[in-house]
Amino acid sequence: GDIAAGKAKSATCAACHGANGISQIPMYPNLAGQKEQYLALQMKAFRDGERKNMVMAPMAKPLSDEDIANLSAYYASLDPAGK
Amino acid sequence: GDIAAGKAKSATCAACHGANGISQIPMYPNLAGQKEQYLALQMKAFRDGERKNMVMAPMAKPLSDEDIANLSAYYASLDPAGK
Known part of the structure; x- marks a missing residue:
């Protein structure tokens, strides 16, 4: 995969998984x-x-391979x- | 939880998840x-x-809370x- 494209795509993910990929929420x-x-x-x-x-589920649903x-x-x- | 008791229990887990908790197997x-x-x-x-x-499934089945x-x-x- 392309790391830069992944970073661009990760804005939504950062809310729960952290801007640096370390979650601030114990369940996540x-x-x-x-x-x-x-x-x-x-x-x-x-997704599937x-x-x-x-x-x-709603986070993954719109993602392409x-x-x-x-x-x-x-x-x-x-x-x-x-x- | 009790870290020492967890370490003792983790012998089976280490096979896939690594002795240091870093897996050597890309899928795990x-x-x-x-x-x-x-x-x-x-x-x-x-487990459930x-x-x-x-x-x-078989790894988790026998585990107590x-x-x-x-x-x-x-x-x-x-x-x-x-x-």
């Missing part, structure tokens, strides 16, 4: 430095309803310690 | 430094079948950069 996961393939699998699962979550690849590359590229 | 998530509450919610979801995964609290505390306590 940190994404910074997570495995790229795992991230893509989860976004597709949310295979993994059910009322908050993530390319968006998902870019977002996955972006979050995987972030420093896991959030710096 | 890093757990080190993840949100404690998020980890507990996911383990319960796997709310979140479906053929690998995680206390095991889950301890494992969550343990993985949340690990350095997200895996050091």
Whole structure:
């Protein structure tokens, strides 16, 4: 995926997952430095309803495979310690 | 949860999620430094079948709430950069 395109796409995600990919909300996961393939699998699962979550479903629904690849590359590229 | 008890319980988990909580397998998530509450919610979801995964279901099935609290505390306590 394209990290810059992923960053551009991540504005909405940052609200819950943090501008640096470290969530400020205990129920929501940190994404910074997570495995790229795992991230893509989860976004597709949310998009396709295979993994059910009322908050993530509408977030993932409009994403194309390319968006998902870019977002996955972006979050995987972030420093896991959030710096 | 009790971090030491979680560490003792984590022997099986380390096979996929890494001894330091950083997975060596692209499909499996890093757990080190993840949100404690998020980890507990996911383990319960796997245990109770709310979140479906053929690998995680048998792993989570035997876990008590206390095991889950301890494992969550343990993985949340690990350095997200895996050091």
